Amino acid sequence: MGLIDEIKHMIYEKRDSYQALSEKVWDFAELHFGEVKSAELLSQALEDEGFTVQREIAGLKTGFVGSYGEGKPVIAFLGEFDALAGLSQKRNKTVHDPIVPNGNGHGCGHNLLGVGSLAAAFAAKEYLTKHQLKGTVRYYGCPAEESGNGKAYMAREGCFKDVDAAFSWHPDSKNAVQHLSSNAVIEARFTFKGVSAHAAALPELGRSALDALELMNVGVNYLREHMADKARVHYAVTNTGGVSPNVVQAIAEERFLVRSPKPNEVKELFKRVVNVAKGAALMTDTEMSYKIEGGCCNLIPNTALHQVMADLMEEIGYPEPSEKDLAFIKDIYASLGDNEKNFAKKFLTTEQRKTIDEKPIADWVIPCPEHDTFMEGSTDVSDVSWNVPTAQCFTSTWAFATVPHTWQVVAQGTQDFALNAALYAGEAMACTALKALEDPELLAEAKREFKERLDGETYECLIPPDVTPSSL
Numbered sequence: 323m324g325l326i327d328e329i330k331h332m333i334y335e336k337r338d339s340y341q342a343l344s345e346k347v348w349d350f351a352e353l354h355f356g357e358v359k360s361a362e363l364l365s366q367a368l369e370d371e372g373f374t375v376q377r378e379i380a381g382l383k384t385g386f387v388g389s390y391g392e393g394k395p396v397i398a399f400l401g402e403f404d405a406l407a408g409l410s411q412k413r414n415k416t417v418h419d420p421i422v423p424n425g426n427g428h429g430c431g432h433n434l435l436g437v438g439s440l441a442a443a444f445a446a447k448e449y450l451t452k453h454q455l456k457g458t459v460r461y462y463g464c465p466a467e468e469s470g471n472g473k474a475y476m477a478r479e480g481c482f483k484d485v486d487a488a489f490s491w492h493p494d495s496k497n498a499v500q501h502l503s504s505n506a507v508i509e510a511r512f513t514f515k516g517v518s519a520h521a522a523a524l525p526e527l528g529r530s531a532l533d534a535l536e537l538m539n540v541g542v543n544y545l546r547e548h549m550a551d552k553a554r555v556h557y558a559v560t561n562t563g564g565v566s567p568n569v570v571q572a573i574a575e576e577r578f579l580v581r582s583p584k585p586n587e588v589k590e591l592f593k594r595v596v597n598v599a600k601g602a603a604l605m606t607d608t609e610m611s612y613k614i615e616g617g618c619c620n621l622i623p624n625t626a627l628h629q630v631m632a633d634l635m636e637e638i639g640y641p642e643p644s645e646k647d648l649a650f651i652k653d654i655y656a657s658l659g660d661n662e663k664n665f666a667k668k669f670l671t672t673e674q675r676k677t678i679d680e681k682p683i684a685d686w687v688i689p690c691p692e693h694d695t696f697m698e699g700s701t702d703v704s705d706v707s708w709n710v711p712t713a714q715c716f717t718s719t720w721a722f723a724t725v726p727h728t729w730q731v732v733a734q735g736t737q738d739f740a741l742n743a744a745l746y747a748g749e750a751m752a753c754t755a756l757k758a759l760e761d762p763e764l765l766a767e768a769k770r771e772f773k774e775r776l777d778g779e780t781y782e783c784l785i786p787p788d789v790t791p792s793s794l
């Protein structure tokens with residue numbers, strides 16, 4: 323048996339236990355930094371498999387690392403397990419039907435993400451033992467991907483310092499390596515303090531914090547015209563200062579996300595946003611303060627590892643959904659709007675477009691593109707990728723054109739084909755990691771490229787040293 327067949331066999335032998343773990347995490351549906359039951363469940367599974375588990379790493383209650391083996395190289399698999407608020411949905415239903423109205427749900431498929439990576443770690447461990455290879459396999463339980471940047475805190479504490487290569491994946495509606503970069507982001511809260519007064523009788527004594535907040539937003543909207551194309555700035559008002567129009571608002575608060583392709587650029591742009599806030603405070607005679615509450619770097623892709631991973635995905639082959647799976651997939655597809663479908667179809671070939679309505683699952687593998695692409699969003703995997711060569715893939719865990727963070731993702735999260743796709747990702751990660759472990763040339767090439775892409779820069783966490791999840 324070759325590497326692929328061995329890994330496939332090792333993973334499929336434990337399919338039932340992966341299904342049980344994934345469904346439990348789906349049921350728990352815990353939010354960022356509150357994934358207590360999910361983290362304990364996965365930690366326990368690691369211990370049962372013979373891994374040594376360190377809980378509460380980097381000061382994170384739900385962050386953990388499971389480790390097996392010894393010495394170099396050290397290969398890491400990254401797992402996530404947080405859900406999203408407001409996306410509760412019954413399993414096996416293809417119409418919107420929450421279990422609890424406004425309850426939590428796994429709208430990004432992180433129940434599958436955590437377990438797919440766990441399967442990769444277990445298979446890599448089994449392969450190391452069977453072939454008596456030297457090296458360490460780690461599973462990083464990374465909390466709060468959706469909101470909180472768990473991996474950035476872990477990277478800030480040096481948790482990835484001795485790792486040689488890291489691997490992860492994300493559920494999607496395509497099979498491809500994530501050969502892309504992303505925006506870096508700074509998340510901050512801005513607070514304006516003014517003076518309250520009767521808005522009709524004594525307005526001259528009032529200093530409106532809400533005016534300041536509105537002027538800051540107007541200023542930022544003007545700033546947008548004069549920032550780089552790929553940069554993004556968005557905000558949410560979290561405190562308007564009250565609901566009474568006849569009271570001059572003495573306090574107002576909002577959260578900003580400022581994004582740019584590089585850490586230095588995002589710091590520069592953030593300074594300009596702060597200047598706008600200062601201007602708004604000056605105009606309104608109010609006081610402004612701000613606190614950086616989170617952030618992460620831009621993603622550094624790795625061609626050497628991605629090329630190998632994409633070839634392995636092709637060789638392993640996407641697991642064909644059953645007839646029962648296909649019926650469910652078709653019903654989910656039918657629930658999607660024309661906008662979603664037409665948008666997703668833009669990325670298909672003419673041939674693929676002909677059959678996708680009939681069989682709405684992307685069962686092919688997209689080859690690794692020659693040049694990496696760019697996404698305007700951000701991910702905390704980036705902070706890992708600034709410390710160690712990192713490879714990631716997507717697999718078709720969702721019906722074609724499914725949009726992340728929707729009830730349709732939650733509904734698909736416990737389906738057989740979704741778990742099979744998660745385990746397919748596990749196989750691709752385990753095989754790529756083991757190739758890197760067994761082939762010093764590949765690992766050396768990945769490291770050379772990693773250095774070249776950093777271009778002399780070193781990792782600096784964008785979250786200030788005094789900020790922790792519990793300090794927010």
Ligand SMILES: [Zn+2]
Pocket residue numbers: 430431432467492
């Ligand atoms: Zn996600």
